[in-house]
Amino acid sequence: MAQKPSIPKGTRDFGPAEMARRNYIFDTIRSVYALYGFRQIETPAMENLSTLMGKYGEEGDKLLFKILNSGDFLRGIDPAELTGEGSPKLAAQLCEKGLRYDLTVPFARYVVQHREELTLPFRRFQIQPVWRADRPQKGRYREFYQCDADVVGSDSLLNEVELMQIVDEVFRRFGIRVCIKINNRKILTGIAEMIGQADKIVDITVAIDKLDKIGLENVNQELADDGIPAEAIQRLQPIIQLSGSNAEKIAIMREVLKDSEIGLKGIEEVEFVLNTLGSVVGGLSAKVELDLTLARGLNYYTGCIFEVKALDVEIGSITGGGRYDNLTGIFGMPGLSGVGISFGADRIYDVLNQLELYPQEITTATQLLFVNFGQAEAAYVLPALAAARRAGIRAEIYPDASKMKKQMQYANARQIPFVALAGESEMAAGTFTLKNMQTGEQTAVTTEQLIAAIND
Amino acid sequence: MAQKPSIPKGTRDFGPAEMARRNYIFDTIRSVYALYGFRQIETPAMENLSTLMGKYGEEGDKLLFKILNSGDFLRGIDPAELTGEGSPKLAAQLCEKGLRYDLTVPFARYVVQHREELTLPFRRFQIQPVWRADRPQKGRYREFYQCDADVVGSDSLLNEVELMQIVDEVFRRFGIRVCIKINNRKILTGIAEMIGQADKIVDITVAIDKLDKIGLENVNQELADDGIPAEAIQRLQPIIQLSGSNAEKIAIMREVLKDSEIGLKGIEEVEFVLNTLGSVVGGLSAKVELDLTLARGLNYYTGCIFEVKALDVEIGSITGGGRYDNLTGIFGMPGLSGVGISFGADRIYDVLNQLELYPQEITTATQLLFVNFGQAEAAYVLPALAAARRAGIRAEIYPDASKMKKQMQYANARQIPFVALAGESEMAAGTFTLKNMQTGEQTAVTTEQLIAAIND
Numbered sequence: 001m002a003q004k005p006s007i008p009k010g011t012r013d014f015g016p017a018e019m020a021r022r023n024y025i026f027d028t029i030r031s032v033y034a035l036y037g038f039r040q041i042e043t044p045a046m047e048n049l050s051t052l053m054g055k056y057g058e059e060g061d062k063l064l065f066k067i068l069n070s071g072d073f074l075r076g077i078d079p080a081e082l083t084g085e086g087s088p089k090l091a092a093q094l095c096e097k098g099l100r101y102d103l104t105v106p107f108a109r110y111v112v113q114h115r116e117e118l119t120l121p122f123r124r125f126q127i128q129p130v131w132r133a134d135r136p137q138k139g140r141y142r143e144f145y146q147c148d149a150d151v152v153g154s155d156s157l158l159n160e161v162e163l164m165q166i167v168d169e170v171f172r173r174f175g176i177r178v179c180i181k182i183n184n185r186k187i188l189t190g191i192a193e194m195i196g197q198a199d200k201i202v203d204i205t206v207a208i209d210k211l212d213k214i215g216l217e218n219v220n221q222e223l224a225d226d227g228i229p230a231e232a233i234q235r236l237q238p239i240i241q242l243s244g245s246n247a248e249k250i251a252i253m254r255e256v257l258k259d260s261e262i263g264l265k266g267i268e269e270v271e272f273v274l275n276t277l278g279s280v281v282g283g284l285s286a287k288v289e290l291d292l293t294l295a296r297g298l299n300y301y302t303g304c305i306f307e308v309k310a311l312d313v314e315i316g317s318i319t320g321g322g323r324y325d326n327l328t329g330i331f332g333m334p335g336l337s338g339v340g341i342s343f344g345a346d347r348i349y350d351v352l353n354q355l356e357l358y359p360q361e362i363t364t365a366t367q368l369l370f371v372n373f374g375q376a377e378a379a380y381v382l383p384a385l386a387a388a389r390r391a392g393i394r395a396e397i398y399p400d401a402s403k404m405k406k407q408m409q410y411a412n413a414r415q416i417p418f419v420a421l422a423g424e425s426e427m428a429a430g431t432f433t434l435k436n437m438q439t440g441e442q443t444a445v446t447t448e449q450l451i452a453a454i455n456d
Numbered sequence: 457m458a459q460k461p462s463i464p465k466g467t468r469d470f471g472p473a474e475m476a477r478r479n480y481i482f483d484t485i486r487s488v489y490a491l492y493g494f495r496q497i498e499t500p501a502m503e504n505l506s507t508l509m510g511k512y513g514e515e516g517d518k519l520l521f522k523i524l525n526s527g528d529f530l531r532g533i534d535p536a537e538l539t540g541e542g543s544p545k546l547a548a549q550l551c552e553k554g555l556r557y558d559l560t561v562p563f564a565r566y567v568v569q570h571r572e573e574l575t576l577p578f579r580r581f582q583i584q585p586v587w588r589a590d591r592p593q594k595g596r597y598r599e600f601y602q603c604d605a606d607v608v609g610s611d612s613l614l615n616e617v618e619l620m621q622i623v624d625e626v627f628r629r630f631g632i633r634v635c636i637k638i639n640n641r642k643i644l645t646g647i648a649e650m651i652g653q654a655d656k657i658v659d660i661t662v663a664i665d666k667l668d669k670i671g672l673e674n675v676n677q678e679l680a681d682d683g684i685p686a687e688a689i690q691r692l693q694p695i696i697q698l699s700g701s702n703a704e705k706i707a708i709m710r711e712v713l714k715d716s717e718i719g720l721k722g723i724e725e726v727e728f729v730l731n732t733l734g735s736v737v738g739g740l741s742a743k744v745e746l747d748l749t750l751a752r753g754l755n756y757y758t759g760c761i762f763e764v765k766a767l768d769v770e771i772g773s774i775t776g777g778g779r780y781d782n783l784t785g786i787f788g789m790p791g792l793s794g795v796g797i798s799f800g801a802d803r804i805y806d807v808l809n810q811l812e813l814y815p816q817e818i819t820t821a822t823q824l825l826f827v828n829f830g831q832a833e834a835a836y837v838l839p840a841l842a843a844a845r846r847a848g849i850r851a852e853i854y855p856d857a858s859k860m861k862k863q864m865q866y867a868n869a870r871q872i873p874f875v876a877l878a879g880e881s882e883m884a885a886g887t888f889t890l891k892n893m894q895t896g897e898q899t900a901v902t903t904e905q906l907i908a909a910i911n912d
Contacts, residue, residue, distance in 0.1 A: 005507055005565045005787045008553050011500035013566055015573070016580070019496040035845050037822040037852030040475040044467035044599050045501060045555075045585065046521075051461055065502075068522040068551055070589040073542035082538040086529035094550070095524055097464050099501075109461045110469055117471070119869040121855055124472070129501065133526040143500050156855035158834060165842075280835045281842055331461045366493040378614060379736045386621075386737055389491050396493030399577055399612035413575040 010134070010142030016365065021349065022145075024362040025174075026127055029147045029343055032170050033125040036162055038149050041124050043106040045131075046097045053092065055105045055330060061088060063133045065142075066095035099131040103148045104327070104340070111152055112331040120153030120336075127345075141346065150340030152327060157269055159339045160304045160323065161276045167308055167319055167341060168284040174348065175357045177311040178318070179287045183294035184270050185301050185322070187253065190263015191239060191292075194256070195232035202295060204228070208240050209293035216240065239292060246274050246290045253292075269303060287311075300324045304339070310351050318347045367454055368395040368418045369411045371404065380427050384420070384447040391451045411437060418454055466590070466598030472821065477805065478601075480818040481630075482583055485603045485799055488626050489581040492618055494605050497580050499562040501587075502553045509548065511561045511786060517544060519589045522551035555587040559604045560783070560796070567608055568787040576609030576792075583801075597802065606796030608783060613725055615795045616760045616779065617732045623764055623775055623797060624740040630804065631813045633767040634774070635743045639750035640726050641757050641778070643709065646719015647695060647748075650712070651688035658751060660684070664696050665749035672696065695748060702730050702746045709748075725760060743767075756780045760795070766807050774803045823910055824851040824874045825867045827860065836883050840876070840903045847907045867893060874910055 007013060014022060030040070046067060053061055073094050074082075081090050100106050103126045111118065127147045136142055149166065151159045164180060171178045188205065192198045203226040207219050214222075219240055223233050238256050242249050250271055257263030270290060277284055286308075294307055296317075303323035310318055321341030328336045352358055368388055370381045381397055388395045398407045411419050420432045426444070434445045434453060445453060463469060470478060486496070502523060509517055529550050530538075537546050556562050559582045567574065583603045592598055605622065607615045620636060627634045644661070648654045659682040663675050670678075675696055679689050694712050698705050706727055713719030726746060733740055742764075750763055752773075759779030766774055777797030784792045808814055824844055826837045837853055844851040854863045867875050876888045882900070890901045890909060901909060 003788070005569050006504065007500050007507075007565075007569070008502050008504055011502055013500070013570065014498040015570065016495035016497060019498060022498075023496070034820040035848070035850050037825075037850060039472035039821065040479070041472060042470040042475060042478075044463050044469070045587070046464050046467055046599065048462065048464055051463075062526070065526075066524045067555075068524050068547055069542075070518070070521075071542070073547065074538070074540070075542070079539065082530070083535065084530070086525075086527070086531070091524055091529065099523075109463075113461050113463070114469065114471065119866055121866075123852070131501070143502065151855065154855040156828075156857075158828075158853060158855045161838075162852075162855075276835070276838070280838045282839065332459070364490040365495065369493075372612075372614075379732070382617075382732070382736045383738065392491070394491050394493060396579070396618075397614060399607065399610040399614045399618075401612075410575055410577075 008142065010136030010140070012141065012143070017363075020363050020365070021352070021358055022345070023364075024358065025345055025348055025352070026145070026147065028173050029170055029345075030125070030127060032166055032173065033149050035169075036123075036149075036166050038123045038125040041107075041110060041126055042128060043100065043103075043110055043126070045099055045129075047100055047106055047109065049092060049096055049098045051109050051331075052098045052101060052105060056101055060101060064101055065099040065131045065133055066091050067097040067099070068094055069096055100128075101132055102130050103128060103146045103342075104150075105330075107148070107150060108327045109331055111336070112328050112333045115333065121151050121159075122153055123149070123151045125149040139346070139350070145345045147343040147345050148340055150327075150338050152336050152338035155323075155337040157272050157304075158276070160269075160273050160306075161281070163321060163339060163341045164273065164277060164284065164288070164306065165281065167306075168286045170319075170343065171308070172285045174352060176318075176348070176351055176355065177286075178308050179289055179311055180284070181289050181291040181294045181307045181309065182270060182273065183291055183305045184266035185298065185303055185305060186262045186266025186269065187257070187292065188266075188295060188298070190257045190260035190266055191236075193260050193263065195228070195235055197228055197232055200226060200228055202298065204236065205293045205295040208236075211240060242292060246288070249290050249292075250274075266303075273304060296320055297322055297324075306341070313351045313354050315347055315351060317344070318351060319343045364394065366394050366396055366414060366416050368393055368420060368450075369407075369414075369416045370395070370397040371407050371419060371421045372398040372401050373421075373423055374401045377401075377422055377427065380422055381420070381432075384422075384432065384450065387447050388451055388454070391455060393451065393454050420450060464598065466592030466596070468597065468599070473819075476819050476821070477808070477814055478801070479820075480814065481801055481804055481808070482601070482603065484629050485626055485801075486581070486583060488622055488629065489605050491625075492579075492605075492622050494579045494581040497563075497566060497582055498584060499556065499559075499566055499582070501555055501585075503556055503562055503565065505548060505552055505554045507565050507787075508554050508557060508561060512557055516557060520557055521555040521587045521589055522547050523553040523555070524550055525552055556584075557588055558586050559584060559602045559798075560606075561786075563604070563606060564783045565787055567792070568784050568789045571789065577607050577615075578609055579605070579607045581605040595802070595806070601801045603799040603801050604796055606783075606794050608792050608794035611779075611793040613728050613760075614732070616725075616729050616762075617737070619777060619795060619797045620729065620733060620740065620744070620762065621737065623762075624742045626775075626799065627764070628741045630808060632774075632804070632807055632811065633742075634764050635745055635767055636740070637745050637747040637750045637763045637765065638726060638729065639747055639761045640722035641754065641759055641761060642718045642722025642725065643713070643748065644722075644751060644754070646713045646716035646722055647692075649716050649719065651684070651691050653684055653688055656682060656684055658754065660692065661749045661751040664692075667696060698748060702744070705746050705748075706730075722759075729760060752776055753778055753780075762797070769807045769810050771803055771807060773800070774807060775799045820850065822850050822852050822870060822872050824849055824876060824906075825863075825870075825872045826851070826853040827863050827875060827877045828854040828857045829877075829879055830857045833857075833878055833883065836878055837876070837888075840878075840888065840906065843903050844907055844910070847911060849907065849910050876906060 192201045207222040301322035302325045305322040307317045308319035323339040327338045419435045422432050431444045435442045648657045663678040757778035758781045761778040763773045764775035779795040783794045875891045887900045891898045
């Protein structure tokens, strides 16, 4: 036998059991998005490389999967280019198209391309795979789904409120206990401004984040090692040791940042979101926590930043998002503010697996198998099979008149809960023997009784 | 403003309205497949090029989208290769991976790769996009969805019966009137055998297919022009002029092919399928017609062949399928027989559009918009908004306190059927003004009445 075929590294096949689980995840997210007035779009897997290049930094350009031009792909290429290493520049000549790397850039392209048809604010969601030529490793794939929702064309903080409600509702439906962490880019900018160290904001958040592990003295030492002057470290102390409720933290921060206009603006935004969620909407199932060390996406987020952690499983962030300005500026349409979230479907899948939180009823597997004893018996069975399906029962007949044992093995392997048999005596009586595969119980039933027994 | 961005030729964006329609198509097909015991799988967009090459003929190899290797893609390539035209051989060196061209080859690869986990017969369905570097033209895309179901590991004709029931049920649910055409490769082989012209079977079916248009004499002339001897044409006359009911056609064919073992076998198979559908299952909604000119997929179908035509729209085949032997032989696992169908989602989409057959309720668009008059009014509205969503109503609040006119324009553009307003007087009364956007009618309602009015 030839060598067993395989699939590219970092990609996956999904069998029936995995598909049922994945569909449950996507369907849940999809219906919550729709409940909040978000509308689904899909964009092509392939985008023009010019749409993708330069949007994800130099490293990102390298991680784009590029598609070789069809036909004579060497035409027009200077032979001098075709030496040495395959350069990114040469790749861009050989390839006009690439696979999408995320859903954000294609969405920005979509908004600009279709701007005449769109009504702003535009609330869209999109659930599609993306591809990255990352080194494959545990939990990191070269093909994976993103589940994004964004609102563009509105800078109202109600959008942030609603996105956090969506996050809360999705995880409530999944039964996953989470903590939603919130921060604001403007607060971080205010802190940097206050201590005159605008370029050190990442170092500062990284150091503060270690407080629990290494203690205050070591954090201060690390800040000093990062080149932050003693005086600035002194002024950072209330921020490093920030604790208490969100309201207490906000009160302290307001004092600390009293001279920073942008910092105060950030605090006001966070306060509005937290207050609206708490007192107006009536609170979330999830815990919401102001966390100044949350510093994701600093090169594009401009306002609120959020991130979701599962409480009962050790795993990274399972959802994240934030506000960005000027998403569509890269395509020549400036001034559109937006805010979005992205559910990490693969990590959510892992969490649901670990906590065994999948509901029983998500399967769409077969409920009833008719055993096949031969042509005459099959002909007797087929009208009952059709009736069962009309009643919405997922049912099949074993297609071949194989040995009984083989057919029962099939039912077991497929975990089919009911098996119906009809031999000579059942045919004479106009009945079926219905076997409950869990209890082993067998009963003689008519077609109607059979349907009722399964649909009860 | 920069040049408007665009997408690669032959690809499409799907906006919210199109997505609702496409989801309706996919969901319908998916639930019928599940009702018949088929189970969903998904395979990666990228396959190893070695999996794909040589499976679709020389022309197909050219139409594969190939993915440039990451990193130094020129490494190990003989510079002498890098001259002249970009050859297929060079492409295979520059690219290890390609995008899937159909769902059949990845399915065969899946079955062989996972054979230890699979229980045969394996009934799988798969709904995913495929990519072909075809010249784009009206109705032909470079990215399109296929919706396939196959049974492998069983040569029972009950599988053919069930697939035709599936086809019938899907189009019944869509409300599309169709004719299912059925033929059998063995009958065609029998005809060729009978007249000693095995290589002329396509010419013969093409010529016969023209009977209605050009008349018997011209068909016979065309057969003669194709190099078929007069004596053979003479023997073909009952086949060319075949008409009547399926039973009548079968009776004639049985006489004509009485000396061809394989031909008689094909007739027996067709007869079994038609009889089982008719007398045992009780018939289909669709017309089923034995059509000897149906000759699709002759290079891989080995038994029954079927094809579906819409009766009320001029369009090509909207679904097709057939039985093949040895699907997995190409990957070193011989002897597995299979039979499958593939729904043409894009053509079905066109047919449903032309006949305006989409049900009203397929939309998942917003049902209720709360107008935003400012921060205090928004705070008053948010609990009602949350209550509406808890009641399953897809609802939103306009995020910004824009002019009333702009908000109503938004509601109109989005075709939102209900708009709720709350200003000073409503807030004092604890009510909302609910406007029915179709009738213009306005009523004062409580939150409960508002929910009841929409959910009635």
